Amino acid sequence: MTVEEILNEASALLLDFDGPVCSVFAGIPASTVADQLRGVLADGGYTDLPKAVADSADPFDVLKYAASLGEDESRYVEAAFAAHEVEAIASATPTTGAHELIEAWHESNRPLAIVSNNGEPAISAYLDLHNLRTSINFVSARTRTNVAQLKPSPHLLDQAVAALDITPGRSVFIGDSTSDIEAAQAAGIRSIGYANKPGKRSSFGSVGADAIIHALTGLMITA
Template identity: 45%
Template sequence: MTGPPEIISSSDAVLLDFDGPVCAVFGGLADHQVAAGLRELFEGELPDAVDRSRDPFDVLKYAAATTGGFATVVEHRLRELESRAVEVAPPTPGAVAVLESLSRQAIPVVIVSNNSETAVHAYLQAHGLTNVVADVSARTNADVSELKPQPHLLLRAASFLGVSPERCVMIGDSVTDIEAAQRAGAKCIAYANKPGKREQFEELQPGAIVDQMAELI
């Protein structure tokens, strides 16, 4: 594998995932609490898998697949809860240093996230990071078909910057980030921030894998 800093320096732009590489979105307000808050919007019983899931996106996807326009209500509530969550979300060690390093190198960064655009902007503003991020390409509605692993958000980010996806590198901590990058034709660096992820990522053959954000510098 080529070293992560070399992959970045040979790219025209960085597409950076938010939850994980920048902060732990649900590190303060837990994901299972948010999922429970979304389930309260439903009447009647939910499928066991949805009822037991800790992942708020499982609830949103269920709403989008089965209840038509009600998905908009669920997505709006998720946006509210995400905005509350980022107020207490722990920053990822090394993330600010990476953003500042990219800024010094004049490599533009777009945050590409399945989280709401509102929550991402709120976090960046609260932490004084708006000046080191060129744009945000994140969830703006209840259309889950636009979310990663689909390439839509990455392609939108590349279009905003006026660069080809092939000249971008996606940095993310999930399988869906790698899959979205591959579908968009972008390079990818995987951030293995939890035990077992490195082995999982190796099967997908990203350009590089790091265990700490500081390895990107």
């Protein structure tokens, strides 16, 4: 089945945020945010971090480690992360074709949800900044209480299809990571891997994405 057939058979579209919609940390490097989150842990007395956490350029690695330490640590680090994400939105770069895809889907009179491990405040700020709010029916995103339920857990996807009142099998999710594809499979949702970097095509193929794309432009959406 082609990408267009999958999209046009679907009753709802679910989109990951960082990647398929925009590059959140285009102006503020993710490695800088990871360093700042490690600083939050250091302020709490956690200075001897595992090497993988101490060396990681991915703030999500620091967040996951904080969640393993306890509720307070998770809450403090998540709050700092959410603030940095909101700050980053001002310099976030829209993904080519993403806004056009969102608008075309909205015009097809089918619901669309953002499903993301990023924080809801940052996503809301982006939607408002780019006048996309009215084209989005629901946002299923990270909060201070669901850090343990981020993708590859199906929780956020389950939440989205429930809110849209659509059966999982009638939905399709576009994501740019293997954890997105794994979450979609666990939720019973078709998946399209957005291979925006070298090596992702083979990774998506290995985890069973239903289709793979390299760009969001040129996708034919019919009403």
